Amino acid sequence: MSRYYNIQVFSRDKFICAPHKWVMNTTDPARFFIVYPMDLEDLGLRELEEKFKLHNPQTPLIIIAVICGGIEIECPLYMGLNLNRILRTPTRILLRLAEFKCRDAPKLYQKMSKFNWAPWxxxxxPEVTSAAKNSRLFDSxxxxxxxxxxxxxxxxxxxxxxxxLDHLEVAKAQALPKIYFRTEDDSxxxxIDTTGERMHLRGEKILTGLAPIRENLAALLLIELRSHVKSTDITLIDPMSGSGTFLIEAKNSNKVTENRDFSFLHMPLAIDSLAFFNNSIEETKITFFQAFVGFDINAEVVAQSKINAPEIDFSCVDLFSKSPHTYKNPVVIMNPPYGIRVGENINLEYFYKIxxxxxxxxxxxxxxxxxxxxxxxxxxxDFKILKARPFxxxxxxVTFYVLGFK
Ligand SMILES: C[S@@+](CC[C@H](N)C(=O)[O-])C[C@H]1O[C@@H](n2cnc3c(N)ncnc32)[C@H](O)[C@@H]1O
Known part of the structure; x- marks a missing residue:
């Protein structure tokens, strides 16, 4: 069962981290900050709760706070690191290493020289990304x-x-963990970043069409869409599917991300217990949607999407052609071209026509x-707006509209 300290979305200004113990072992409780695209954090929380329960039914997930841009949680270290492979909606996952008061650079240097870096x-x-607000330490x-x-x-x-050191020789520089430092009111x-390249990179889709949506955004919007669906045994259709991101994300919603590097895999603590990390994930093939169909007007894009996901039914069709298509319990999701991105002549009428x-x-x-x-x-x-989610x-x-037809 999840335990919530707080599930309101705070602005960053109001959020202050509570102190916690330093982590040393893979099963120790650790604090993580999961970064999400702004304004969609609540959808990320839904995935987090669902997947955490699925993979770790015995362990409570402690949600410390949902703030603008992310969710702070506490859970055993190895589970938090493995969220990189299990979750599909975040941008990245930071592991909290320490919290302290500090007002000047010499003191910060002293603290850093005494900090136990050996597990990390x-x-x-390391590369450092720093941010300061209302603090005497402000020069990044x-x-x-x-x-x-x-x-x-x-x-x-x-x-x-x-x-x-041998591991370091062969590791790619961009995969090595960066340090994130933030000071606010001298706190x-x-x-430390546990992700490396952003999480929307799954290591599987290679060819992209025009203006593809980021995979984690697609996964978040699918969670919103799902919450409005009443029927079961659904066919998910994308009539302007481009490289097929929505359909691939829907099909792989419970897939574990195995084919890419993560920064945490280059931390001594994870290197020493790799087998343990790998054994603690159980994949499930159950998905909310049962069938997946994509169309696009551009034959080249359709050919690419077929290579990206041969198991999904993609074909070349103009949405504005008259012939109807019959599918079992259809639900549609789409990201039409917007003028600025693909140079089409777009106006309000165009969206009503779609x-x-x-x-x-x-x-x-x-x-x-x-x-x-x-x-x-x-x-x-013709339709009722069931939900409008700006992001x-x-x-x-833009806004993601969920429309119910009359
Ligand atoms: C913004 S892109 C969609 C991107 C897609 N969601 C992805 O992540 O790759 C819009 C797509 O609509 C397609 N398109 C434009 N007009 C269309 C039409 N009349 N019928 C079907 N597809 C169309 C374009 O070829 C383009 O691939």
């Missing part, structure tokens, strides 16, 4: 230098074991559609 670093001087160059010099000083007293939080075509062609129970905020949808005689897609302000 292989002998490298000075902060980064104090941390990096402190780490170098630590190694002088605690030389790194040869097996870790500092030291974290909605009308979807209704005539597939007669779905509901439609989830991304529309730029320049064009506001209103409930009308940013590739820097553009």
């Amino acid at each position: 670093l292989l002998g490298q001087i 160059r000075k902060i980064d230098k104090a941390i990096q010099d402190g780490v170098a000083q630590y190694y002088r007293h605690k030389p790194v074991k040869k097996r870790y 500092c939080t030291l974290s 909605i009308e075509s979807v209704k005539n062609k597939f007669n779905p129970e509901i439609l989830g559609i991304i529309i730029p905020d320049d064009y506001k949808m209103k409930t009308n005689s 940013k897609n590739g820097g553009i302000e």
Whole structure:
């Protein structure tokens, strides 16, 4: 059962980390900050709760806070690190290493030189990303230098074991964990990145069409869509499927991400217990949607999506062609082209025309559609807006509308 300290979404300003013990073993309780695309954190929470229960039914997940941009949790260290492979909606996962008061760079250097880096670093001087607010330590160059010099000083007293140095030689630089440092009102939080390249990179889809949606955004919007579906045995349709991201994400919603590197795999603590990490994940093939169908007007894009996901039914069809398609319990999700991204001549009428075509062609129970905020949808005689979720897609302000047809 989940235990919540707080599930309100706070602004970052109000959120203050509580102190916690330093972690040393894979089963120790550890704090993580899971980063999500802004405004969709509650959907991330739904996935987190579901998957955590699925993979760790005996262990309670402690949600410390849901704040703007992420969720702070506490759970055993190995489970938190494995969330990188289990979750499909976050951007990245940071492990909280320490919290302390600090007002100047020499003191920060002192703290960093005494911090126990042995479980986390292989002998490298880590890249640092720092942020400061209302603090006497505010110059990011000075902060980064104090941390990096402190780490170098630590190694002088605690030389790194040869097996870790050997691992470091073969590890790719971009996969090595970065340090994240944040200070607010002189309260500092030291974290280490456990993810590396952003989590939307699954290591499986290779070919992309025009303006593909990020995989983790697609996974989040599918969670929203699911919550409005009433029938079972559903066919999920994307009539403008591009590289097929929505359909691939829906099909792989419970898939474990195995084919890519994660930063935590380059931490001594994980290297020493790799088998343990690998044994603690059980994959399930159960998915919410049962069949997956994609269409696109562009034959080249269709050919690419077939290579990306041969098990999904993709074909070349113009949404505005008249012929209807009959599927069992259809539900539609789509990300039509927006003017700015693909250079089409777009206006409000274009989106109403899309909605009308979807209704005539597939007669779905509901439609989830991304529309730029320049064009506001209103409930009308054809459909009702069941939900409108504003968010940013590739820097553009858009809304994901869930429409129920009348
Ligand atoms: C923004 S992209 C969709 C991206 C897709 N969600 C992905 O992640 O790859 C829009 C797609 O709509 C397709 N398209 C544009 N007009 C269409 C039409 N009339 N019928 C079907 N597809 C169309 C384009 O070829 C393009 O692949």
